[in-house]
Amino acid sequence: MGESKSPQADAWTIPRANNSMLKLLRSLIPAPGRDQQANDPGAEALAPPSEVSAPGVGSFLFSSHLSLEGGFPIPDWTAAQTWVETIPEPAEQASAWTRLERAWLEHLQLALGPAYRLHENKDSFVLSTLEPHVARATLDFMSKTLQRIARTLDGITEISPWGKDILIVFDDEDSYYRYVSHYYPEDGEFAASGGMYIHAGCGHFLTVKSDLHAIEPIIAHEMTHSCLSHLPIPAWLNEGLAVNTEQRLVPRGAAALTPQQMHQKHCSFWGDAEMQEFWSGKSFLRNDDGNMLSYDLARILVSQLSADWPSFRAFVLDADFTDGGAAAAMEHLGMELGTVVSTLLEQGSGLDRAPAPSRWNEVPERGAF
Structure with missing residues (x-):
């Protein structure tokens, strides 16, 4: 394996x-x-x-x-x-x-x-x-x-x-x-x-x-x-924490793609609809590149957001999968998740990248797939 x-x-x-x-x-x-x-x-x-x-x-x-x-x-x-x-x-x-x-x-x-x-x-x-x-x-x-x-x-x-x-x-x-x-x-x-x-x-x-x-x-x-x-955390947070912890405790060899190549894939893949799949957790169940990119985007987000651990810990303890963690991010990190993702992906203002539960057609996922 x-x-x-x-x-x-x-x-x-x-x-x-x-x-x-x-x-x-x-x-x-x-x-x-x-x-x-x-x-x-x-x-x-x-x-x-x-x-x-x-x-x-x-x-x-x-x-x-x-x-x-x-x-x-x-x-x-x-x-x-x-x-x-x-x-x-x-x-x-x-x-x-x-x-x-x-x-x-x-x-x-x-x-x-x-x-x-x-x-x-x-x-x-x-x-x-x-x-x-x-x-x-x-x-x-x-x-x-x-x-x-x-x-x-x-x-x-x-x-x-x-x-x-x-x-x-x-x-x-x-x-x-x-x-x-x-x-x-x-x-x-x-x-x-x-x-x-x-x-x-x-x-x-x-x-x-x-x-x-x-x-x-x-x-x-x-x-x-x-x-x-x-914890009732959203899938992206659950998987991001798991990937980062795994990599910290059991370091792996070089990745198949360079960071530049992964960044290009991210920028090409994540449209408005795909971002809603990410926040709801459904993109982690895809059977195409969206699956791999979901895990990697979750890893990057957790790595960025956890720089101030006490604030991040408060965010994790309050985050809820029903809104993708949006309310907890604003309260404890002072950040709008859509803006964070848009900055990382160099895409627009972030208004269309924010979690929007009203656009989710199915019950959101909690991760641990």
């Missing part, structure tokens, strides 16, 4: 998977130590748990709250959260949620095949066919990256008190796209990606197998989305 989170320009069409209930789940049986199973590639996959228990409440039955989507087990996370919230002690709630995550990943491991192994440390899971030492290095990288993101984005991140960070590394693109189809609309074409953060019920990161160096920027990008998921 040599590409970063920024999707490629290729298009892919997602067929919606048929939904059917997962039946005949095996009962929970005692398992050997987790490290022993994870580090033994020849070990036979054990039956995943059919239920999760917690003190003071009845067990959560996976067999009643699990469905198959495209061949992958998907829990009813709303029901799972409702069950966890009935547990009296907050510490037990957090522990129970982690056990739910592990149980789901064990079901997913079984569905993916015997080559997949589940590794974990104190705050992360990795489900993959990576060699044990690579999986452990990835877990360590995830733990360190989470701390570095919190320092880099001082005052705007939030780490959930429940559960662990989850990374699922698919062996091939077919499995990857078949899995993510569950979280996309039934029809349509979408830009290809090297990884994404799924913010639905139980947040988790996805990517396709490659070497550790190629996985690292995707982890940094997607973990940034996870740390920002509590």
